[in-house]
Amino acid sequence: MRSFHPGASKAPMKFRMPTAENFVPIRLDLDIDGQRFKDAFTWNPNDPDSEVNNFAKRTVKDLKLPPTFVTQIAQSIQTQLAEFHSYEGQEMHIKEKIVPLKIDLRVNNTVIRDQFLWDISNLESDPEEFARTFCKDLDIGDPEVGPAIAVSIREQLYEIATQSISSARETRVGKKGRRGADIVANSFVFCSKAGNTVDLGKLFGSKGSVIRKRKEWYLYEPIVDILSNEEVGALDAREELNARLKRKLDEKEESFQTRYSHG
Amino acid sequence: MPPSSEGSDLADRELYSIPSSASWFRWDDIDDTERRCLPEFFDGSSTSRNPRVYKEYRDFIISKYREDPTKCITFTEIRKSMIGDVGYLHKVFLFLEKWGLINFGVKVPKISVEDAGPKVVVEEGPPADVQVVPACIPQRKLVGMASSVGGENGFKLPPLTSYSDVFGDWLPKRGLVCGICGDQSAAGGYESLQDGVMVCSKCSKNNSQADGRTTEDSNHQVDDDAKAEGSANNVISAWTDAETLLLLEAVLKHGDDWALIAQHVRTKSKLDCIARLIQLPFGEHILGSINGTCANSNLITQATDVKKQSLINEPPQELIKTDLHIQTDEKDLVEEPMAERPLKRRCLPSFVHVADSLIKQVAGFSTVAGAQIATAAADAAIVALCSENISARKHFSINKYGENDLLYTNNDHNSGLKIEDQDMELHKQTVVSEKSLSATAFQVRAAIATALGAVAARAKLLADQEEREIELLMASIIEVQLRKIQCKIKHFEELESMMEHEYTLLQKVKESTLEEWVTVLQQAFQAGIPRWSDDELPKPFTTM
Numbered sequence: 109m110r111s112f113h114p115g116a117s118k119a120p121m122k123f124r125m126p127t128a129e130n131f132v133p134i135r136l137d138l139d140i141d142g143q144r145f146k147d148a149f150t151w152n153p154n155d156p157d158s159e160v161n162n163f164a165k166r167t168v169k170d171l172k173l174p175p176t177f178v179t180q181i182a183q184s185i186q187t188q189l190a191e192f193h194s195y196e197g198q199e200m201h202i203k204e205k206i207v208p209l210k211i212d213l214r215v216n217n218t219v220i221r222d223q224f225l226w227d228i229s230n231l232e233s234d235p236e237e238f239a240r241t242f243c244k245d246l247d248i249g250d251p252e253v254g255p256a257i258a259v260s261i262r263e264q265l266y267e268i269a270t271q272s273i274s275s276a277r278e279t280r281v282g283k284k285g286r287r288g289a290d291i292v293a294n295s296f297v298f299c300s301k302a303g304n305t306v307d308l309g310k311l312f313g314s315k316g317s318v319i320r321k322r323k324e325w326y327l328y329e330p331i332v333d334i335l336s337n338e339e340v341g342a343l344d345a346r347e348e349l350n351a352r353l354k355r356k357l358d359e360k361e362e363s364f365q366t367r368y369s370h371g
Numbered sequence: 372m373p374p375s376s377e378g379s380d381l382a383d384r385e386l387y388s389i390p391s392s393a394s395w396f397r398w399d400d401i402d403d404t405e406r407r408c409l410p411e412f413f414d415g416s417s418t419s420r421n422p423r424v425y426k427e428y429r430d431f432i433i434s435k436y437r438e439d440p441t442k443c444i445t446f447t448e449i450r451k452s453m454i455g456d457v458g459y460l461h462k463v464f465l466f467l468e469k470w471g472l473i474n475f476g477v478k479v480p481k482i483s484v485e486d487a488g489p490k491v492v493v494e495e496g497p498p499a500d501v502q503v504v505p506a507c508i509p510q511r512k513l514v515g516m517a518s519s520v521g522g523e524n525g526f527k528l529p530p531l532t533s534y535s536d537v538f539g540d541w542l543p544k545r546g547l548v549c550g551i552c553g554d555q556s557a558a559g560g561y562e563s564l565q566d567g568v569m570v571c572s573k574c575s576k577n578n579s580q581a582d583g584r585t586t587e588d589s590n591h592q593v594d595d596d597a598k599a600e601g602s603a604n605n606v607i608s609a610w611t612d613a614e615t616l617l618l619l620e621a622v623l624k625h626g627d628d629w630a631l632i633a634q635h636v637r638t639k640s641k642l643d644c645i646a647r648l649i650q651l652p653f654g655e656h657i658l659g660s661i662n663g664t665c666a667n668s669n670l671i672t673q674a675t676d677v678k679k680q681s682l683i684n685e686p687p688q689e690l691i692k693t694d695l696h697i698q699t700d701e702k703d704l705v706e707e708p709m710a711e712r713p714l715k716r717r718c719l720p721s722f723v724h725v726a727d728s729l730i731k732q733v734a735g736f737s738t739v740a741g742a743q744i745a746t747a748a749a750d751a752a753i754v755a756l757c758s759e760n761i762s763a764r765k766h767f768s769i770n771k772y773g774e775n776d777l778l779y780t781n782n783d784h785n786s787g788l789k790i791e792d793q794d795m796e797l798h799k800q801t802v803v804s805e806k807s808l809s810a811t812a813f814q815v816r817a818a819i820a821t822a823l824g825a826v827a828a829r830a831k832l833l834a835d836q837e838e839r840e841i842e843l844l845m846a847s848i849i850e851v852q853l854r855k856i857q858c859k860i861k862h863f864e865e866l867e868s869m870m871e872h873e874y875t876l877l878q879k880v881k882e883s884t885l886e887e888w889v890t891v892l893q894q895a896f897q898a899g900i901p902r903w904s905d906d907e908l909p910k911p912f913t914t915m
Contacts, residue, residue: 206419206456227419227456238457245447318427318454328451 123195123273126228126265127235130154132192133262138180139355144348145173148259150236151185153192160185192266200272205229209264211330215256217340218248222330226261228268235261246332387437390471401426408466411459419455428453428463436473443477610639610647618644622657748824752817 124130131150138145147167164181167173211222222242226233239257248254320328335343395402401422406413412425431453436444446464450457467473614636621635621644633641648654 224450224457225455227417227458229417230456230458233456233458238461241446241461245445318424319431320452320454322452325451330447330451 121200123198123200123269124231125262126231126233126269127262128232129234129236131262132189133259133266134185134188135259135263136181136184137351138177138184139351140176140180141174143174144351145171145177145181148256148263150255150259150262151189153189157186160189195270195273198273200269205268207268209261211257211260213256213260214335214340214343215253216250217335217337218250218253219333219335220253220257220330221333223328226265228265233265235265242330246330248332387440389475393470393472396470396472398430404470405429405466409462411462420459424455425463428455428460429467432464432467433472441477443474614638615647615651618647619651619657622648744825744828748828749817749821752820752824756813756817756820 125132130153132153134149134151136145136147160182161178164178164185167181168175168177206225206227208223209226211220213220235258236254238261239254242248242257243254389396395404405425409425411417412420413422415421432444432449435449435452446461449464450460453460464473617636618632618639621632625631625635629641629645632644633639636644639647648657
């Protein structure tokens with residue numbers, strides 16, 4: 109049924125997060141003088157810039173971090189906001205796309221793994237509500253889990269949104285090509301668990317069924333795991349090691365590029 | 372039992388309570404209320420949202436809830452079963468909940484997760500379709516349900532007996548275990564076979580078909596005992612290797628006499644021994660062969676030559692298992708084991724005839740391997756055995772003589788054999804029982820060695836042949852490849868020569884054209900036409 113697409117190619121619109129609230133996911137990962145600070149949250153891009161500094165100061169005060177963090181945090185947030193703003197003037201082409209989103213994160217002692225489908229043309233979608241329902245239904249005690257889920261969803265949506273900007277497509281390859289590569293930007297298809305593209309028309313047309321096969325239910329079922337403190341410690345240590353190694357590799361790669369890239 | 376599909380009897384309908392405000396709800400229709408509250412499914416704004424899709428979602432959610440109306444169904448439980456944007460799914464869910472079509476009057480419990488206990492879900496749990504569905508779920512009427520939401524029970528594979536089942540230790544307090552399929556909870560009840568083993572009803576049917584031999588060679592002694600202890604307790608300690616060994620020895624020695632066997636294996640009862648033997652890989656085989664030869668003994672009562680004739684003429688396939696297919700052209704080999712059997716039968720009636728069945732196996736192997744190989748193997752085996760043990764030599768010397776006779780001549784040595792037999796008889800009767808026993812053992816070992824030798828020779832030949840074949844194929848492949856390359860080279864050479872040819876032609880044409888040009892110019896000069904500028908000179912000539 110490829111000829112008939114109601115509302116298929118919507119008119120291109122200005123770039124924005126495909127959610128009800130146009131909030132940006134911000135991720136901080138700073139390592140200064142051996143001290144590591146990681147955080148992820150949602151930011152309203154319409155907030156005045158002064159808010160960034162206030163937030164940075166407050167965070168450093170609350171968490172008793174060395175004061176050098178203030179500028180670093182503020183800078184990081186501003187960089188990410190600037191990037192977001194740079195997309196804002198451009199047009200993006202959202203076609204009807206139902207993509208699988210994955211959650212794979214660890215918040216303190218809780219490990220969450222989940223995958224589900226998200227319609228990115230649904231501009232009324234609400235990751236926060238999804239996260240709230242998630243935590244309520246699964247009775248998750250840790251209050252930090254919900255926001256983490258919401259941020260993760262937003263990040264994936266942000267990635268998809270930026271990929272659908274026509275002008276930015278060429279510059280995609282370099283930096284962001286590594287992550288988010290599994291989001292396929294084809295119209296009317298989405299990837300099921302095995303990576304097979306499933307024809308939307310077939311599923312939602314007259315002959316398909318939108319009820320998933322029973323044997324696939326377990327794939328889309330959330331998995332919540334509570335770790336013991338030792339396991340958490342071990343995982344933290346491993347992550348730190350990985351992050352350090354990655355940083356070293358990145359530095360090496362950058363120096364390599366600057367050395368051998370032509371003017 | 373899968374729920375009945377649409378349009379079946381009304382008797383299955385159960386009553387569910389929904390608020391009166393939701394009385395507009397119909398299974399087979401979509402009401403305006405729904406269209407109003409969930410417009411995104413009805414405005415044609417996307418292919419993934421249409422009335423059919425909405426109806427499927429709705430029906431599925433409501434049916435899933437009604438499987439257990441006492442429990443509050445959560446969105447997270449149900450979203451995994453539906454394909455579509457979770458935002459819209461949530462909207463449908465909330466709509467149904469708001470109108471009381473689901474979770475009506477159910478108090479939200481503190482912990483409402485279907486999958487797991489408190490908070491932890493084990494990651495590597497079994498997939499959903501292997502979970503045990505509680506039997507108390509009554510059959511619900513699901514009118515209008517899409518047939519894709521099928522039966523409640525997942526597909527359950529039959530249990531397989533594995534190595535661990537056979538050789539592993541019996542766990543105590545395990546309940547009745549079927550002797551054949553290992554099924555512990557057979558619904559059809561258990562029956563006891565003639566061998567005194569408990570089998571579930573399914574297997575008993577299969578067993579009576581497949582094991583023709585056990586039914587026809589039934590040993591009725593054991594029946595009564597088994598039935599008396601039919602529902603015996605199963606608190607057994609595990610079978611150690613020592614006990615298993617004792618069991619096997621006892622079986623070889625006493626055959627079917629379970630009382631003696633149980634006596635031999637002191638720590639286990641009769642029933643245990645029987646059951647254990649069944650469990651072992653060749654346990655039934657041993658039993659069957661024992662029973663088989665009991666039947667055989669009834670037939671072998673005549674004189675040897677008559678017996679031999681009858682044996683040669685009709686290979687005893689009815690008596691032995693079908694896997695020993697003795698061909699008529701190997702009858703000289705048949706004679707060897709068959710002849711030995713009457714010797715043994717008459718002289719060693721009290722001993723077990725497992726050896727006989729092994730001899731039959733030797734015959735089988737020999738037919739597979741070929742006459743010459745088998746004889747060579749037999750000779751080699753006996754020689755080896757004799758060199759190993761001197762007392763065997765004496766025993767075998769007579770046999771060997773007899774064997775050689777048998778092998779080289781066909782049916783003409785009946786008399787000779789008769790004499791041999793009588794000699795053997797005398798010889799045997801004077802021998803102490805232990806010696807006879809050892810003779811039997813030697814014969815058994817000889818037979819086994821023969822069989823092994825024959826098979827090994829055959830295997831080596833096969834392996835050699837395979838290797839040669841592989842080499843041949845490799846060579847042919849390489850040859851083909853080389854030929855291909857040769858063809859290509861030739862082709863390219865041809866092309867090259869063609870190109871060169873054309874090149875020379877081209878050069879000639881060029882030259883001739885140049886000459887013409889020059890001539891034209893000369894004529895032009897002679898005619899007095901002024902020289903024109905150089906940039907009109909054609910390019911190819913300037914770059915020459």
